[in-house]
Amino acid sequence: MDDVDTLASSLAHVSRDLLAQSSAQATLNKIVEHTVELIDGCDDCGLLLMRAGGVESPAQTSDRVRKSDQAQAELGEGPCFDAAREGTTYRVDDMAAEDRWPRYAPRARELGIASMMGFQLFTSEDTLGALNLYSNRANAFTERSRQVGWIFASHAAMALSTARMGEQLETTVETRRDIGEAMGIVTEQYRTTHEDAFGLLQKSAQDYAITVREAARIVTRTGELPRRD
Known part of the structure; x- marks a missing residue:
């Protein structure tokens, strides 16, 4: 089985697992778990969701992701919040050389975050938030990581939207x-x-x-x- 077939099989399995969850929260938890398993270079993952005009952090794979989200909320800047609010996709290859978020970057380095990548979560009807990936080493995310992440973010957004509709x-x-x-x-x-x-x-x-x-x-x-x- 070649790389494309392997990826397709993995995404199909993940999509079925997401759709099988019994609640929106369970779906969120599975999304961050599968992100770490599926995407090369990813050591941790977190979700930011748009709710009531703001953003919330309902699922993460580690405490440092929660602390990273808190830091961005306190400082009013950071890649995760930009992705959720403005619909941007980003990649930070080396946090030590990052100057787009001058107050957040030092806090991220203190948490051991060396590189990051993130994708907006959206469907044709709604913007849901952002899927954010973290790595312990610089230059961890490749072009393949970006491509797989973008595809997976689309699957994750649809699964989350379906779970929300079911609860409603x-x-x-x-x-x-x-x-x-x-x-x-x-x-x-x-x-x-x-x-x-x-x-x-x-x-x-x-x-x-x-x-x-x-x-x-x-x-x-x-x-x-x-x-x-």
């Missing part, structure tokens, strides 16, 4: 079930129509500054609309 769908189904059950209780308890029952749920949610689903859960638990004691 599950939440939607559970919400509709909770509200439907509560409406049945309100209809019987207050001798009202189905439509008016939903109106009562909405008003209770507004009065108590909670979601309709939370109001519905109170109804199913107590048999009554939310009220102050």
Whole structure:
């Protein structure tokens, strides 16, 4: 089996494994694990994700990756944040000679980071964040590392997007079930129509500054609309 066939087989296995995960967080954990296994020169890996107008670090293979992300957040600069926010792909061949991030580079060297490479994670509908690779030695990442990383980042983005959609769908189904059950209780308890029952749920949610689903859960638990004691 030649190199191309080996790579294709590895990517197919990894893609199946990512899609088999039971949650978005499990998918994130597998993405960073497989990155280290798959890409030449990679000793550690971390993910930065775009959430609520900012970035978060939900998965990493070591504590130094977490510390690196913290340093970039504190300093307001760094390659990982540029990749996540601006959609850039980067490669740092030698952190000792790096001048693009003058405050972050010394912190990275203190953590034993000699070279880095990163890719934006995105789908056609959404920008998700960045996949960031770390090495203990300078010039660790080759052109092949970059090509494989770019391909894998595409697979990872699709797997993560699919996992998120699945969780959102599950939440939607559970919400509709909770509200439907509560409406049945309100209809019987207050001798009202189905439509008016939903109106009562909405008003209770507004009065108590909670979601309709939370109001519905109170109804199913107590048999009554939310009220102050």
